[in-house]
Structure formats: structure tokens, C-alpha cells
Amino acid sequence: MSANQPIISVRKAYKFYGQLSALSDVSLDIFSGEKVVIIGPSGSGKSTLLRSINRLETIDMGNIIVDGVDINEPGVNINTIRQELGMVFQNFNLFPHKTVLENLTMAPITLRKISGAEATGMALELLQKVNISDKAAAYPSTLSGGQQQRVAIARALAMSPKIMLFDEPTSALDPEMIGEVLDVMVNLAREGMTMVCVTHEMGFAREVADRMIFMDKGEILEEGRPAHFFDNPRHPRLQKFLKQIL
Amino acid sequence: MSNSLRVRIEISDGASIPDPKDRRLITAWSISFAGAILALVLLCVFREDPFWLMLQFISDGVVVTFEITILAILVSIPLGLITGLGRLSGIRAFNLLASTYVEVIRGIPLLVQLFFLYYGLGKFFGLGGIPAAVIAMSFCYGAYMGEVFRAGISAVPKGQSEAARSLGFNKAQTLLMVIMPQAWRTILPPIGNEFIAMLKDTSLVSILAVADILRRGTEYAGRYFNYFETYTLIALVYLIITLLLSKGVSFMEARLNYYER
Numbered sequence: 001m002s003a004n005q006p007i008i009s010v011r012k013a014y015k016f017y018g019q020l021s022a023l024s025d026v027s028l029d030i031f032s033g034e035k036v037v038i039i040g041p042s043g044s045g046k047s048t049l050l051r052s053i054n055r056l057e058t059i060d061m062g063n064i065i066v067d068g069v070d071i072n073e074p075g076v077n078i079n080t081i082r083q084e085l086g087m088v089f090q091n092f093n094l095f096p097h098k099t100v101l102e103n104l105t106m107a108p109i110t111l112r113k114i115s116g117a118e119a120t121g122m123a124l125e126l127l128q129k130v131n132i133s134d135k136a137a138a139y140p141s142t143l144s145g146g147q148q149q150r151v152a153i154a155r156a157l158a159m160s161p162k163i164m165l166f167d168e169p170t171s172a173l174d175p176e177m178i179g180e181v182l183d184v185m186v187n188l189a190r191e192g193m194t195m196v197c198v199t200h201e202m203g204f205a206r207e208v209a210d211r212m213i214f215m216d217k218g219e220i221l222e223e224g225r226p227a228h229f230f231d232n233p234r235h236p237r238l239q240k241f242l243k244q245i246l
Numbered sequence: 247m248s249n250s251l252r253v254r255i256e257i258s259d260g261a262s263i264p265d266p267k268d269r270r271l272i273t274a275w276s277i278s279f280a281g282a283i284l285a286l287v288l289l290c291v292f293r294e295d296p297f298w299l300m301l302q303f304i305s306d307g308v309v310v311t312f313e314i315t316i317l318a319i320l321v322s323i324p325l326g327l328i329t330g331l332g333r334l335s336g337i338r339a340f341n342l343l344a345s346t347y348v349e350v351i352r353g354i355p356l357l358v359q360l361f362f363l364y365y366g367l368g369k370f371f372g373l374g375g376i377p378a379a380v381i382a383m384s385f386c387y388g389a390y391m392g393e394v395f396r397a398g399i400s401a402v403p404k405g406q407s408e409a410a411r412s413l414g415f416n417k418a419q420t421l422l423m424v425i426m427p428q429a430w431r432t433i434l435p436p437i438g439n440e441f442i443a444m445l446k447d448t449s450l451v452s453i454l455a456v457a458d459i460l461r462r463g464t465e466y467a468g469r470y471f472n473y474f475e476t477y478t479l480i481a482l483v484y485l486i487i488t489l490l491l492s493k494g495v496s497f498m499e500a501r502l503n504y505y506e507r
Contacts, residue, residue: 054412083414093409097427106423107413152409159413 005068007032007163007194008053013062015048015218022048023059024218032162035195037205037226040215041241046198049215050167053196054078054085067162083111086156090168092148094140100127100151101136104158112159119158126154130184146177150184157188164188166197202246206230214238263435263492266500279489286482296475300466301483307462308483314379314458315445321384322444323437326391331421333396344392351389357450359386364454375456379448387444391437398433399425431502438495442488449484459483 006029015023022045030036038046051057052064055071055078063070071081095103104123108114114122127133130150132143140148149169156164166185170178182204189195189208199205205212205226212229214222214237222235230246233239264275289297332344351359364378373381402425410420452461460480467476 056408056412079411079414079416082412085412087409087412089405089409091403091405093403093405095406095409095424095428107415110419110423111414156413 004031006030006065007067008196009063009065010049010053011063011065013049013052013059013064015045015052015057015059021045021218023052023062026062026215026218026220028213028220030163030194030196032194033192035189035193035208035210036197036213037209037211038196038198038213038215039200039202039205039241043217044215045218046213046215047167048218050165050196050198053165054082054087056087079111083107083159084162086159086161086164088149088152088156088164088166088169090171092140092145092152092172094148094152094155096140098139099136100132100138100140100143103140103151103155107155108158123154123158126157127151129157129187130154131180144177145173146180149173149177149181153181153184153188163194163196166195166199168198168200170199170201200245202230214241216241263439263499264496266496275489275493278485279493282482282485282489286479286486289479289482293475296466296470296472297479300463300476300479303466304459304462304480304483307457307459308487310376310456311445311448311458314376314383314448314451314456315441317380318383318387318444318448319437319441321380322387322391322440325384325388326395329388329392330395330399333392334399348389348392351386356382356386356447357453360450360454375451375454378454379451379456383444383447383451387440390440394433394436394440395429398429398436401432402428431499434502435495435499438491438498442491442495445491446484446488 008028008030010026010028013023013026014021024045026045026049028036028049038049040046048057052059053066053071055064058072064072066081067084069076069081071078094100095106098106101120101123104126105116105119108119108122109116124133124136127136130153132147132150132154135143135147135151140151143151153164153169169185170181173181178201182201185195185197185204186208195208197205197209209226212222212224212226213220214229214233214235216237222229222233222238229238230242233242264273286297286301290301291298329344329347332340333348335341335344354362359382360379363373363382364375367373368378406424406428407420410424411417415423448458449460452458452464455461457465463476463480467473
């Protein structure tokens with residue numbers, strides 16, 4: 001694949017919930033290594049867009065091409081595509097019946113067919129990276145929200161995905177725990193991971209994003225570099241939105 | 247009426263499962279259990295004839311009762327799992343099949359199902375009493391079990407399957423590795439309850455000439471005309487068995503919650 005072919009390409013995507021359009025003529029190319037931050041008011045379709053990229057939601061019209069494969073084509077094995085798309089949820093969604101370590105090793109052992117020892121070694125490294133090595137044997141219910149989210153990031157990374165999708169990863173956290181999760185995400189960005197983040201953390205966006213996307217009512221209304229985006233917003237709805245949250 | 251608050255009252259016909267956290271000595275369970283054991287022992291010691299003799303006479307009936315209950319539960323659990331999955335399935339034909347099965351079975355009394363299988367179909371197939379009993383009880387309880395599985399599976403938060411699917415697990419792996427291990431916690435106590443209810447319901451099969459506890463008792467009473475004593479003993483035996491089982495379910499429930507804080 002050539003270097004300037006996008007790793008994710010959303011083309012004229014539409015999604016309807018009854019009369020409401022959650023996505024309306026959305027087109028977006030994301031390139032390998034890029035960090036894209038999607039913002040917008042609630043109900044703007046930003047989570048729907050993110051969740052359409054790994055087909056947790058299916059679009060009604062248009063195409064989504066991930067790593068050269070149209071994921072909505074019949075006969076496509078979505079499971080192998082999802083292995084390359086790590087996802088972090090607002091509510092962590094750790095597996096409560098598994099220890100932290102098992103949460104990390106389960107998918108690589110089952111899906112990547114690597115040995116338990118190898119998976120454990122890799123998992124411990126990842127836990128160290130997200131600063132939570134001491135909790136490897138703990139069950140998720142004994143961890144704080146910030147700790148759980150860091151484990152959730154490590155769990156997604158354990159599959160060595162090419163792309164990470166973040167769906168409001170800090171929205172369910174107490175304010176004092178947001179920083180520890182953002183730190184992990186900033187480090188990940190520095191390592192060159194391709195990241196698509198839906199978030200309200202504007203400080204993070206300014207620091208990390210290569211490109212910002214503003215969505216409202218299912219449409220992409222503005223797109224640009226953070227500097228332009230924050231200091232020189234053009235679309236009146238973006239101006240209004242930024243005024244409300246900053 | 248539109249604003250009226252509707253409260254749904256869930257009533258189970260099974261024995262009530264003791265609360266595993268209740269560490270008090272005197273509970274409804276301990277009173278019933280101690281009372282039943284005491285009565286049984288006293289009767290057998292001080293009125294050896296007929297109680298001790300009777301107990302020996304019906305002991306093979308206890309085995310038959312357990313045999314039927316265990317076989318039927320072993321069949322009804324997978325049947326219930328398939329039914330529950332069917333009821334949750336987006337595949338219309340599968341969903342409809344499971345729902346119709348539940349609808350039909352629930353609308354026919356177990357006793358009628360037993361008669362239908364044993365006497366009705368017996369005309370064509372000649373099923374024995376025990377196979378007829380096991381089949382009827384399995385299908386009847388499979389339908390109830392289906393509802394238990396459906397409720398248990400839908401009680402697992404949607405984010406769990408989304409997390410598993412987003413890692414790349416397929417539907418079957420997600421069900422086996424993520425959903426079911428969590429659903430068991432909610433499913434197992436009601437299954438225990440169904441097991442106990444089923445054990446009691448097996449007394450219906452005594453009508454099909456299956457030598458279960460009740461049938462053996464009736465044979466004994468018919469021989470010596472001591473109906474009062476016989477059915478007193480039968481009641482005590484059933485009570486002790488169901489109380490022990492409900493305690494077992496309670497222990498199981500406590501063990502299943504190991505990962506909760």
C-alpha cells in the first residue's frame with residue numbers, strides 16, 4: 001500500500017435512526033500515524049462515526065474502507081479487521097470476571113494464537129506502560145475509574161492494533177483521574193500510534209491532534225489544524241460550541 | 247390510568263433460597279430443617295413400625311425421583327440455553343421457533359403434557375414411564391429455563407459484548423468467554439430454583455406408574471392402610487430434600503460472586 005493512501009476512508013456515509021440522521025454525507029480520510037480528534041455537541045453523530053469505523057454501528061449508505069477493505073461488503077470477516085482496530089469505551093467495559101492480566105491476555109491468546117507466557121510478558125510490559133503493574137492480579141471492580149480506563153487502553157493495545165479508537169475515554173471519570181488517562185494517551189500519540197478520539201478534552205486536543213473535526217447534527221461542519229480550529233473558527237456553530245465549552 | 251405506577255410482583259413457586267449472607271442461627275430455613283429432621287428421627291426411633299420400615303421401603307423411590315430430576319435438568323439446561331438464545335436472536339425464524347415453543351409449553355399443564363406423552367403418544371411409540379417423564383419434564387422446564395437464560399444473558403451490560411467484539415472475538419467466542427461466565431451468576435440461582443421445583447413436580451409422574459417417592463409411599467399405604475403416617479413421612483422426606491437443595495443453591499450463589507468486591 002502506498003504511503004499516501006489513507007488507512008481509514010469514510011466516503012459519503014449516511015446513518016438514520018428513524019427520521020433522525022445520525023450521519024449525513026460524512027467523508028473523512030485518516031492517514032497512518034495521524035491523530036484526529038472529533039468534537040461536537042452530544043447527539044452530533046461523533047460516537048456513531050467512531051463506532052461505524054469498526055462496525056459496532058452499520059452505516060445505511062456510503063463506504064468505510066479500513067486498511068484497504070470495505071468493511072460493509074458482504075463476506076468481509078469483520079473480526080479480523082477489528083483485531084487491527086483497538087477501541088476504548090467511555091465506560092471501560094473491562095471483563096469483570098477476569099483479572100487485569102487476563103483481561104489483557106485473553107484476546108491475544110485466543111485470536112493471535114500466541115503462547116500464554118508470551119502474552120503474559122507482553123501484557124506486563126503494557127501494564128507498566130500505563131503505570132499499573134501492581135494491579136495485574138486484581139479484579140477490575142477493585143480499581144478506580146482512572147485505573148480501569150488505563151487497563152482498558154492496555155487491553156486494546158495488547159492486540160497490537162494499527163489504529164486506536166477512543167470514544168469519550170474520560171467522560172465517565174472523576175476530574176482528578178482524567179489526567180492519568182490523558183497522560184497515557186499523550187504518550188501513545190508520541191509513539192506514533194494512529195488515533196481517532198472523540199473527546200471533550202480541549203487541552204489534550206490542542207496538544208496532540210494533527211487535525212480536528214467538528215460535527216453537528218450528523219455532519220462534518222469544520223475540519224482543520226488545532227491552531228486554526230481554536231483561534232480562528234469559521235463556522236458559527238463551531239464558534240458557539242467552543243464558547244460554551246471553553 | 248396513564249400515570250399509574252405499575253409494580254410487577256415476581257413470585258416464584260420454588261423453595262425460597264436462603265440468603266448466603268444471613269449468618270443468624272435462627273432462620274426460616276434452620277427452623278424448618280431442624281424441625282423436619284427432628285420429627286423424622288423421633289418418628290423412626292420411637293415408632294419404628296411403620297416409620298422406619300416405610301422409610302426403607304420408599305428409599306428406592308428417592309433414587310428414582312433424583313434420577314428423573316437430574317436427567318430432566320441435564321436435558322432442559324441446553325434446551326433452555328438454545329431457547330433463550332433464540333428469544334434474543336435477530337434471526338426471525340429462530341426467534342419465532344423459540345417463542346412459539348415457550349408459548350405452547352407454558353399454556354399446557356405439566357400433568358396434561360405427561361398424559362399426552364405417556365398415554366397419548368404411548369399409543370404410537372410405547373414410551374416407558376421414566377423416559378416419558380424425563381421428556382415431558384425436560385420440555386416443560388426447557389421453556390421456563392429459556393426465560394431464565396434470556397433474562398440472565400440480557401442482564402449482562404451491552405458494553406461487555408461490544409468490548410469483546412471490538413477486540414475481534416466472534417459471536418460464539420463472545421458468548422462463551424465473556425457473556426455466559428457473567429450470566430451464570432444471575433442464571434444459576436433460578437436454575438437451582440427450577441431444579442427444586444422440578445424435583446417436587448416429579449411427584450406427578452407417580453400417576454404414570456413410575457416408582458418415585460410418592461408412588462412407593464402410595465404402594466406402602468395401600469398395603470397397610472396407614473395413609474396418615476405414610477403421607478406424613480413422604481412430606482418430611484420431600485421437605486428435607488428441598489431444604490438441603492436450597493441451601494446448596496445458596497452456597498453456589500455465594501461462590502459465584504467471587505469477583506465482586
